[in-house]
Amino acid sequence: MGRTSKDKRDVYYRLAKENGWRARSAFKLLQLDEQFQLFQGVTRAVDLCAAPGSWSQVLSQKIGGQGCGHVVVAVDLQAMAPIPGVVQIQGDITQLSTAKEIIQHFEGCPADLVVCDGAPDVTGLHDVDEYMQAQLLLAALNIATHVLKPGGCFVAKIFRGRDVTLLYSQLRVFFSSVLCAKPRSSRNSSIEAFAVCQSYDPPAGFTPDLTRPLLDHSYDPDFNQLDGPSRIIVPFVTCGDLSSYDSDRSYPLDLEDGSEYKYTPPTQPPISPSYQEACRLKKKGWLAKEIHPQHHPISRVDTLPQPLATPESHTLLAPEMEDN
Ligand SMILES: C[S@@+](CC[C@H](N)C(=O)[O-])C[C@H]1O[C@@H](n2cnc3c(N)ncnc32)[C@H](O)[C@@H]1O
Incomplete structure (x- = not known):
């Protein structure tokens, strides 16, 4: 029995099950960390759009969400089963009330890391899906500007669509380094990647304001044609190839006669x-x-x-x- 590209039970699905991660997405964050050392020195983090919670599990394990002074705040529209050491908020990150509730946890003691793996319900209309994804990313960025310490890091799912340059240029306003990364565990067939934004450094005089959208470029369909400093081209990085959990790429397949076959993908x-x-x-x-x-x-x-x-x-x- 062959394996089709529609089969979601790939190596990461199986590894996630074996290792107790709630979703195969855990490997995306682990591979991003492997490449960018995201968790180094991090004790306070926010996980936006967190359900079912595999990224929160990783954060809790890697940065010791249960230690003294260590905080992981996880937010999602959906309820999530509890994770030790993780504070949960159920709400919409695009709503002012949710943003305020998150910010409360970091008043006087800012976060080192904000991650967002948010994805809207896909409509199949690419322009609509990309627009919705961009709005989610901007809502996450707005929250990050309220909670991140200078030098902090923001990682967010991004759709590499037609107008992605607009988002990159907006992210570069706030971070010294912006890269686009595709972990190996992110399916090749998916348009998703992750904006890895390091060294939070807002413009002089910037005052975070939840009531104002952050994207202040006018929406110009020719934006991708811009030249000069307005056109930001960010490096694209793939990561995850050398990870130890990645090295044994073989996994069992169930055959029709009930036996098992060890399959190693090329x-x-x-x-x-x-x-x-x-x-x-x-x-x-x-x-x-x-x-x-x-x-x-x-x-x-x-x-x-x-x-x-x-x-x-x-x-x-x-x-x-x-x-x-
Ligand atoms: C791909 S899942 C996240 C998986 C998660 N990182 C994990 O590892 O388990 C995307 C999540 O985004 C959430 N989401 C979408 N829009 C949201 C919004 N406006 N506010 C909060 N959560 C949202 C969905 O409810 C969904 O749980």
Whole structure:
């Protein structure tokens, strides 16, 4: 029995079950931490859009949410089963009352880290979904500006859609470093990534105000065409490949006859192969058909160049990648 890309029970699903995480998303935060050392020196954190709670579990374990002076505040629209050492608030992060309740916990003693894995209910209309996601991120950012200490860190799910540049530029107003990261446990098929914003450093004279939306650029459909300082291009990083929980990539599959088969997914091809690298990948079976030296160097295996428009041109195909 093969494994289809629709099968949600991938290696991270199984590992999450084995390790007692409430959701496979736990690995996204763990892999982001591995790359960016998010938890270093952190004792006070906010987990926005936290249900069912795997990120809160990670925070509680990694930063000792139960220790003296250590605080983890988790917020979601939905109720969550309790987690030791985690204060829970049930509410909508876009609502003033919820934001105020969160802020109360950090008055006089700000947070080191704010994370937000929030996702609105997807409508299937991409523009609407991206807009809703952006609004959630901005609500989270607004709360972060009230609770974060200078130098603090903000990590939020972001949809890499058409107007993502607008969000990056807004985040750069408040943070010295903004990167876009895609943990390996985030499905390849998903548009999601995570904005990792480090060194909170609001503009001089900035006063946080919950009643004002933070996005003060006018909504210009040509925003992505902007030049100069208005156009922010943030580095894109993948993470999680070297993690120990990642190294044994095999997992059991149930066969129709009731027996079990240990399946090891093929490793992903490296990024940025040149023509020679493409030849090597071809030998390994990663490229399905012939390759041609006249092709431009390949920048990413999953965004291969178009074939040449000549009769002898060859098509480069990436094999179906593992959806994990
Ligand atoms: C992908 S889940 C988060 C998973 C979580 N990080 C974990 O590891 O268990 C997204 C969550 O966002 C929450 N959410 C969406 N919009 C929200 C809002 N406006 N306020 C609070 N939570 C929201 C949903 O209720 C949902 O539980």
